[in-house]
Amino acid sequence: MNTFDIIGQSALINRLKIALESGRIVHSYIFAGLPGAGKRTLSNFFAKMLLCDGGSKPCNTCQSCSQVDSQNHPDLIRLTSQTKTIGVEPIRELRADIGIKPFQGSRKIYIIEKGDTMTPQAQNAFLKTLEEPPEYAVIIILADNLAGLLSTIVSRCQIIRIPGLSTRQVAEIIERKANISSEMALVFARLSEGLPGKGLDLALSQEYREMREESLKILEGLSKSSLVQAMGYIDYFLDNRDKAIEILDLMELWLRDALVLKQSSCQDIIINMDKLTYIKSLANNFTLSHIQCIIENIEDSKKMLMSHANFHLAIENLLMKIQGSGEYVRSSRSTV
Numbered sequence: 001m002n003t004f005d006i007i008g009q010s011a012l013i014n015r016l017k018i019a020l021e022s023g024r025i026v027h028s029y030i031f032a033g034l035p036g037a038g039k040r041t042l043s044n045f046f047a048k049m050l051l052c053d054g055g056s057k058p059c060n061t062c063q064s065c066s067q068v069d070s071q072n073h074p075d076l077i078r079l080t081s082q083t084k085t086i087g088v089e090p091i092r093e094l095r096a097d098i099g100i101k102p103f104q105g106s107r108k109i110y111i112i113e114k115g116d117t118m119t120p121q122a123q124n125a126f127l128k129t130l131e132e133p134p135e136y137a138v139i140i141i142l143a144d145n146l147a148g149l150l151s152t153i154v155s156r157c158q159i160i161r162i163p164g165l166s167t168r169q170v171a172e173i174i175e176r177k178a179n180i181s182s183e184m185a186l187v188f189a190r191l192s193e194g195l196p197g198k199g200l201d202l203a204l205s206q207e208y209r210e211m212r213e214e215s216l217k218i219l220e221g222l223s224k225s226s227l228v229q230a231m232g233y234i235d236y237f238l239d240n241r242d243k244a245i246e247i248l249d250l251m252e253l254w255l256r257d258a259l260v261l262k263q264s265s266c267q268d269i270i271i272n273m274d275k276l277t278y279i280k281s282l283a284n285n286f287t288l289s290h291i292q293c294i295i296e297n298i299e300d301s302k303k304m305l306m307s308h309a310n311f312h313l314a315i316e317n318l319l320m321k322i323q324g325s326g327e328y329v330r331s332s333r334s335t336v
């Protein structure tokens with residue numbers, strides 16, 4: 001693990017360091033934050049601090065730190081689940097394991113990923129462990145949503161809330177981890193809502209990149225095409241039926257940028273800066289009110305698709321409306 005893994009979280013790390021140095025480590029924590037906020041990374045860093053044998057913790061050089069980095073520390077146990085919920089059985093196994101003393105040092109750390117997906121029965125089974133944990137045990141529950149945990153669990157844990165990061169901080173993480181240009185890292189960071197994991201997932205997803213390109217091409221095409229040509233774009237939606245909402249989300253983002261460009265001289269808030277030329281062209285091919293109207297139409301179409309309306313009809317209507325808006329601009333120009 002490198003220092004850039006914890007970019008932007010120095011305040012939180014300092015708080016945990018001070019607790020460690022002053023002997024105020026408790027037995028159970030909840031790391032709470034939205035998906036992609038960095039709960040896994042931060043809990044791993046915290047576990048490394050707690051298990052480190054060096055001076056300044058984590059020293060990143062001792063045997064224990066290396067073992068955490070290579071994910072084979074015998075006293076760091078991670079409970080992960082491939083299923084939707086965590087049932088009673090893995091919690092029973094954890095309870096049996098926690099009775100065994102640490103192999104190496106003075107602590108044994110348990111990280112429970114997606115802890116808020118523990119069934120109520122599993123949480124009840126876990127309560128006794130939280131009430132009377134062995135002296136050496138530190139339990140870290142990771143939770144997207146605190147409401148998924150019983151109040152009896154929450155009240156026995158110290159809650160560490162993982163704050164979102166700034167766009168610049170997320171961009172720095174993406175740039176280094178995804179190994180992409182700073183310009184592209186900034187685009188994905190702007191889409192990340194302050195969640196580095198989300199930004200990184202988007203940056204690394206070939207599928208997302210392709211949808212991004214294609215959704216722009218469709219909008220650009222619709223702004224210039226005839227009605228017959230516009231209907232040709234239905235095929236793309238039919239081929240990507242399960243991704244239709246995401247594609248429509250992306251179309252909204254392009255239009256949102258075109259709207260920004262039309263309304264403001266401040267380009268800093270444009271998300272897709274790498275495609276500025278195309279956004280300028282979109283802004284030129286639609287009027288301000290038409291862009292606003294198209295965004296509303298897209299929102300309506302998304303609602304229709306989510307309520308299982310006729311897919312073909314919903315997309316066909318939308319494409320017609322967008323094409324019609326482009327045509328309106330073209331015909332009003334030709335009459336001038």
Ligand SMILES: [Zn+2]
Pocket residue numbers: 051052053054057058059060061062063064065
């Ligand atoms: Zn160390």
